Amino acid sequence: MIKFTDEKFFDLAGKLSVEVQMRIKIVSYVLAACIACMPISMFMTGSFAAAAESGAQASSENENVKTDDGIPWINSELKENITDETPVDPKEDFHLYANKEWLMSNEIPDGYNVWSHYSEREVDVENQCLEILNEESVEGHDAELLYTYYRLLLDWDARNNKGVSELKGTYDRILSAENLDDITNLMMDTESSPIINSFLINFAAEVGFNDPDKYLVKISLPGLLLEDSAEYSERTGLGDMYYGLRKEMFAFIVGKLGMSEENAYRIFDAAIELETKLSSKIYTTKETNQDDYIDRINNEMTYSELTALSKVFPLDQILSTFGYQYEGSYLVVAPDYIKLLDEIYTEENLEGIKALMLVRYIYEFRLILDKEIYDKYNELQSKYLGISGTVPDEEMAYLFVMNVLPTSMQKVYISKYSSAEDKKKMEELCQTVIDTYREMLSDNAWASDEVKKYAIEKLDNITIHAAYPDKFRDTSGLDLSGCSLVGAYNRLGGSELVYNRSLIGKEVDKEMWAEGFDILSCNAFYSWNQNTINMIIGMMGEPFYSSDMSIEELYASIGAFWVGHEISHAFDSRGAIFDANGVYRDWWTDEDKEEFKKRVKKIDDYLDTIVAFGGLHFIGTNIDTEMIADMTGLQCALRMASKVPDFDYQKFFTKYARMNGSLGLYSAELTQLLQDEHPLNYSRTNVPVQQFDEFYETFDVREGNSMYLAPEDRLLIW
Numbered sequence: 001m002i003k004f005t006d007e008k009f010f011d012l013a014g015k016l017s018v019e020v021q022m023r024i025k026i027v028s029y030v031l032a033a034c035i036a037c038m039p040i041s042m043f044m045t046g047s048f049a050a051a052a053e054s055g056a057q058a059s060s061e062n063e064n065v066k067t068d069d070g071i072p073w074i075n076s077e078l079k080e081n082i083t084d085e086t087p088v089d090p091k092e093d094f095h096l097y098a099n100k101e102w103l104m105s106n107e108i109p110d111g112y113n114v115w116s117h118y119s120e121r122e123v124d125v126e127n128q129c130l131e132i133l134n135e136e137s138v139e140g141h142d143a144e145l146l147y148t149y150y151r152l153l154l155d156w157d158a159r160n161n162k163g164v165s166e167l168k169g170t171y172d173r174i175l176s177a178e179n180l181d182d183i184t185n186l187m188m189d190t191e192s193s194p195i196i197n198s199f200l201i202n203f204a205a206e207v208g209f210n211d212p213d214k215y216l217v218k219i220s221l222p223g224l225l226l227e228d229s230a231e232y233s234e235r236t237g238l239g240d241m242y243y244g245l246r247k248e249m250f251a252f253i254v255g256k257l258g259m260s261e262e263n264a265y266r267i268f269d270a271a272i273e274l275e276t277k278l279s280s281k282i283y284t285t286k287e288t289n290q291d292d293y294i295d296r297i298n299n300e301m302t303y304s305e306l307t308a309l310s311k312v313f314p315l316d317q318i319l320s321t322f323g324y325q326y327e328g329s330y331l332v333v334a335p336d337y338i339k340l341l342d343e344i345y346t347e348e349n350l351e352g353i354k355a356l357m358l359v360r361y362i363y364e365f366r367l368i369l370d371k372e373i374y375d376k377y378n379e380l381q382s383k384y385l386g387i388s389g390t391v392p393d394e395e396m397a398y399l400f401v402m403n404v405l406p407t408s409m410q411k412v413y414i415s416k417y418s419s420a421e422d423k424k425k426m427e428e429l430c431q432t433v434i435d436t437y438r439e440m441l442s443d444n445a446w447a448s449d450e451v452k453k454y455a456i457e458k459l460d461n462i463t464i465h466a467a468y469p470d471k472f473r474d475t476s477g478l479d480l481s482g483c484s485l486v487g488a489y490n491r492l493g494g495s496e497l498v499y500n501r502s503l504i505g506k507e508v509d510k511e512m513w514a515e516g517f518d519i520l521s522c523n524a525f526y527s528w529n530q531n532t533i534n535m536i537i538g539m540m541g542e543p544f545y546s547s548d549m550s551i552e553e554l555y556a557s558i559g560a561f562w563v564g565h566e567i568s569h570a571f572d573s574r575g576a577i578f579d580a581n582g583v584y585r586d587w588w589t590d591e592d593k594e595e596f597k598k599r600v601k602k603i604d605d606y607l608d609t610i611v612a613f614g615g616l617h618f619i620g621t622n623i624d625t626e627m628i629a630d631m632t633g634l635q636c637a638l639r640m641a642s643k644v645p646d647f648d649y650q651k652f653f654t655k656y657a658r659m660n661g662s663l664g665l666y667s668a669e670l671t672q673l674l675q676d677e678h679p680l681n682y683s684r685t686n687v688p689v690q691q692f693d694e695f696y697e698t699f700d701v702r703e704g705n706s707m708y709l710a711p712e713d714r715l716l717i718w
Contacts, residue, residue, distance in 0.1 A: 071611040072706040077664045091705040095685035098657035108663050110389025116662030118522040121541050125520050142408035152485040153397035160370045164256045166486040174358045184314045188321050199360040205503040208331045209298045209584035212529040215503040217324050220333040221282050232279035245384040252376050253362050271359040274352030281337040285675050289622050291573045297333040306330045309338040313345040323501045368485050385667045404492050407472050414468050426466035433563040436636050451592045461580040465534040471511040524562050526569040529582040552648050555637045556655035564633030572625050603715045612673050623679040631688045649698040657685040
């Protein structure tokens with residue numbers, strides 16, 4: 001039920017939920033001892049369990065990698081590429097020109113692999129939350145839950161005394177399993193960690209594509225130890241990193257349970273061997289980014305049709321035991337995977353199945369055990385990710401609390417720090433951007449009148465959500481008194497399962513629009529299947545928003561960078577297949593669709609020419625949707641600016657560029673380049689501004705300059 005994730009910050013980065021398109025600006029992947037390494041996602045509505053794990057080969061293995069040969073710009077996010085003497089010129093590299101001072105005066109802190117303005121904003125929110133947790137300054141049930149779990153995380157004496165003892169019972173049961181019946185019985189144990197019943201398949205109540213107003217049951221794919229199924233057919237440096245980190249960590253923990261390193265490595269490799277068999281029917285990262293992905297996973301079935309796919313694997317028994325059998329529809333992400341799983345669930349594969357179950361179970365708890373295990377994990381992150389140091393214990397504890405008790409943390413934070421005035425102002429800004437989009441769509445020269453008319457209808461039907469919802473789920477039934485840390489973690493997982501199960505077949509409560517993700521993160525999103533724009537409280541602070549910003553700063557930030565970007569997703573290749581009510585329905589004509597694809601292809605071709613670093617090119621088809629959103633958001637803001645007398649375009653463009661300022665380790669940059677749909681931040685400055693006459697006029701950019709793009713080569717969609 002609760003989905004397996006790994007060394008991830010909840011980007012909700014990486015692979016986006018098909019229900020929600022997050023802004024994911026590569027916020028701080030706090031990868032050391034913190035939420036970035038949270039054992040599993042507690043978000044049972046599931047969409048947000050996937051997040052971006054930043055990683056690649058350890059920096060120690062990349063000392064000789066050439067990183068400064070980017071074309072036409074260097075990747076200034078890799079700080080080794082720039083020095084105090086590196087020249088800056090807005091005509092040659094606008095991102096570096098606007099951000100060099102910040103880049104040179106900042107370092108990636110201990111325990112992080114990325115540092116940015118998003119990181120800074122999140123640390124501001126974190127410090128406010130830590131003040132609440134440390135001073136216990138808010139009263140009420142939600143606050144008590146937070147205080148209890150926070151204290152458990154910081155109580156190293158209790159954690160050291162428990163060590164790995166609470167894992168031994170299930171550990172022994174897995175090792176002693178003699179046949180598939182024993183494995184099936186383990187999966188049916190409702191008292192075990194939820195990972196036991198979901199190490200081969202995931203299931204959760206979620207909103208489907210055909211009816212956005214009602215929860216169904218979604219049957220989805222498990223996570224993989226090497227993360228991307230493509231790694232099992234052709235291993236890359238990324239796969240080597242995942243393999244080494246997880247193998248060593250597993251061996252260290254089971255060593256404390258009495259297993260030899262040789263045996264631990266053998267078991268881990270057996271788990272990888274089984275995943276290799278399963279991976280052929282698990283979508284690759286590349287496949288999840290293709291235009292037809294939603295069509296491929298939108299397979300609704302009845303319960304009998306679903307269970308007919310699985311004659312040996314006990315899917316029927318699992319779903320009925322855990323309360324997920326009902327009369328409604330099941331959204332089956334990959335029917336062929338279930339058929340393959342059924343073929344693989346045999347006595348012949350017993351040892352591999354046991355191995356994978358054991359690895360998943362043990363790895364689940366790696367950061368909530370004793371200090372020695374915690375320190376070992378940080379050591380391995382340094383070895384494989386190049387991350388130096390660790391975050392302070394209080395920060396680690398807060399990030400864990402935020403992950404397992406998000407609703408409680410958000411309610412408590414809002415009670416102390418929210419502003420009704422700022423919420424209202426954000427709603428008004430969103431409406432201004434929507435009104436400007438209406439003009440852009442009306443003036444579009446290539447789309448048919450039919451498509452433009454419906455696009456405007458969809459635009460007018462967008463619901464604005466600003467700052468925070470007025471309604472959250474009820475947490476009054478939660479009680480952590482008398483629990484150890486592992487016990488509290490398991491209790492919260494069980495409670496989450498009960499809550500998720502209660503949603504099956506019910507109408508979506510749209511007042512609870514933030515359910516399932518962290519509104520305290522520095523982020524924003526457009527929801528395809530709800531047709532909503534969501535500007536959350538976590539991003540509503542410096543340098544992105546303040547009540548006294550100039551008009552130029554507001555338009556650069558909210559107009560272009562945030563709201564303008566997100567609304568674009570209503571009309572991109574994914575948004576175009578959801579209608580004004582969030583129903584999965586393609587409303588484009590064939591001719592308009594072909595013209596749209598032609599324009600996107602032009603963008604892809606241009607992005608493919610850009611060398612990011614180390615001789616590696618951008619992959620246009622991976623990042624075109626996000627780059628189009630960046631460009632369209634900027635286009636919208638410039639239209640807004642054109643109506644303001646004496647508008648300061650230099651201030652506007654500089655602010656726009658500075659919000660993209662970021663630093664990253666090589667491991668983080670490589671992972672983002674190869675696996676993320678979000679372009680590297682320096683390109684999110686330079687490529688969008690290249691498209692607009694106002695930029696050329698403001699900074700006197702001419703042919704021959706690196707920032708120049710000929711008018712016939714410019715890339716606007718709308």
